[in-house]
Amino acid sequence: MQASEAEWTEIEKKIARTAFEQAYRREIEALLQQVQQEASTLVELNDLWRLHDFLSAKRHEVEGKYDYQYSILLFVFAGLVKEGWLHLNELEGLDKDKLSKVAVLSRM
Numbered sequence: 001m002q003a004s005e006a007e008w009t010e011i012e013k014k015i016a017r018t019a020f021e022q023a024y025r026r027e028i029e030a031l032l033q034q035v036q037q038e039a040s041t042l043v044e045l046n047d048l049w050r051l052h053d054f055l056s057a058k059r060h061e062v063e064g065k066y067d068y069q070y071s072i073l074l075f076v077f078a079g080l081v082k083e084g085w086l087h088l089n090e091l092e093g094l095d096k097d098k099l100s101k102v103a104v105l106s107r108m
Contacts, residue, residue: 008070015093016073023086024066031058074098078105 008016038051067076080086081102088106091099 009095012094012098015091016077017068019077019086019090020066020068020073022090023080027062027085031062074101075105077102078108081106082108 035051035055038054042048042051065076065079077086077091078101081088088099088103091102094102
């Protein structure tokens with residue numbers, strides 16, 4: 001089920017990059033809003049450390065999730081669709097087999 005870089009056309013690579021960046025931008029914007037809201041409610045030092053711990057965990061999660069390697073990109077897209085950061089229609093133009101795999105994997 002892996003798709004190497006050689007199996008992605010130039011058009012597919014552009015579509016994939018755009019979709020990847022859109023999903024990343026959406027998640028980061030949501031994270032920024034969440035952090036701004038949380039920061040505005042800080043009252044004591046423990047609140048600050050709790051926010052720090054949240055941000056450390058979130059950084060690890062985001063950096064691990066957004067891995068742009070063609071061999072795993074369909075899995076990345078499926079996860080992003082499942083989480084709501086990406087929509088299947090944003091992948092239109094990819095090979096039908098790739099779209100189908102993303103759709104199936106996102107429902108697992």
